[in-house]
Amino acid sequence: MVVVFSIGLTLLLSLWTSTTSHQIPEGVLQMECRDRYFMIAVNLSFTGEDPQFEVVDEMGAYPITESYGAQHGYTVRILLSQGLVELRASFFSHHTSSQDDLLFTFSFNLIVSRDGENVKFPLYKTCSPTLTWAPREVTCEANYMEVYTYATSEWQVALKRPGQLMIPINISEASRRGYEFHLTEGRLAFRTPYGQPDSFVAPVNGVPVEVVHAILFSRQGWIIIKVDLLAACSMRKYQNGRFNGQLFQ
Numbered sequence: 001m002v003v004v005f006s007i008g009l010t011l012l013l014s015l016w017t018s019t020t021s022h023q024i025p026e027g028v029l030q031m032e033c034r035d036r037y038f039m040i041a042v043n044l045s046f047t048g049e050d051p052q053f054e055v056v057d058e059m060g061a062y063p064i065t066e067s068y069g070a071q072h073g074y075t076v077r078i079l080l081s082q083g084l085v086e087l088r089a090s091f092f093s094h095h096t097s098s099q100d101d102l103l104f105t106f107s108f109n110l111i112v113s114r115d116g117e118n119v120k121f122p123l124y125k126t127c128s129p130t131l132t133w134a135p136r137e138v139t140c141e142a143n144y145m146e147v148y149t150y151a152t153s154e155w156q157v158a159l160k161r162p163g164q165l166m167i168p169i170n171i172s173e174a175s176r177r178g179y180e181f182h183l184t185e186g187r188l189a190f191r192t193p194y195g196q197p198d199s200f201v202a203p204v205n206g207v208p209v210e211v212v213h214a215i216l217f218s219r220q221g222w223i224i225i226k227v228d229l230l231a232a233c234s235m236r237k238y239q240n241g242r243f244n245g246q247l248f249q
Contacts, residue, residue, distance in 0.1 A: 024110075024121055033127035036139060038106050040087040040123060044078070047112045051085045054109040056122070057095040061109060070143040070193035071180050077142065090139065091129065092148055092182045092189035101186045103128055133187065140233035145212060147231040148189040155181070155188070159198040160213040166198065168217060179214070190214055190229045201235065208235045 028043040042051065053076060054061040064074045064087070073093030077086045089096065089106055097105040103126055110121040139146040157179070158168040171181050178196055182189040192199070192212050199212040209232040218225045 029123075031123065031125050033125070033130075034088075035129065035131050036091055036137070038089045038091070038104070038125055038127050040089075040108065040110075041079075041084045042110060044080075044083050044085055047085055047110070050113065052111040053087050054111060054120075055089075055093070055095045056107040056109060057097075062095065066143070067193070071178055071191070073144065073146065073180070073182075073189075073191055075142050075144075088141070090141070090146060090189070090191070091127065092146065092184070092187070092191070094180065094182060098184040101129075101133065101184050136229075138231045138233075140231075144191050144193050145210070145231035145233050146189060146191040147229045148187050149227060149229065150187060155216045155218050157181070158215045158217070160215055161198060161200050162202075165215070188216070188227075188229075190231070192231070194233075202232070204232060209233060210235055 025046065028046040030041040032039045053064045055064055055074065062068065064076055069075060073090035075088040079086055091104045105126045108123045110123055111118050136149045156168040156170055157174050159166045174181065178193060180191040194210055196212060199210050201208055202211050211230065211232045214229045216227045216229060
């Protein structure tokens, strides 16, 4: 039974990949694994003016709206000067499958309009990080901040502002408030859209930055483990960048 399932799964993935490559004309699609994210770029001449993306997992397909992308680790941009629509997905984006933080599997649908009907083009890719994981890292994306560190098991979180520590809440409640936590086999990712009520502005080397500071607590028997997760991103015009979280310890 296991052998039959494995063969069936391999055949399905083979057909899926083949269908994708035949459906999208050669030269209009780019898919690249970057240091900490996966990038898809498609020519606007193929997609038209209003392309859309869905992220797909075993439970279904989820439209990547502006708010959904900011909370779950996806960034979609129209690059008119380059004639491209670009999707960037964090390695720790919500629907991404991770194996030991060494293999990250992504699945999307590109949706374009053809003769008044929406046509879906499935896109699939597996990436491996090109850089060794640091103990703590921060990513400043166009629409969210993300910090990740080594993980243990169960957590509670308290958001902190200068001179004020909020009452700890569980991860589910934090997610309802727009703070996304993603636990893999070895790392914990914390992501938040810009402009959250618990963020604040502070100067760093004369540059105003938006800061979000989460303190996570995990009880291991009689021991309580505390982890500081702090992301600080410039409020000036956005440029791609990743900062080592140790700068903010």
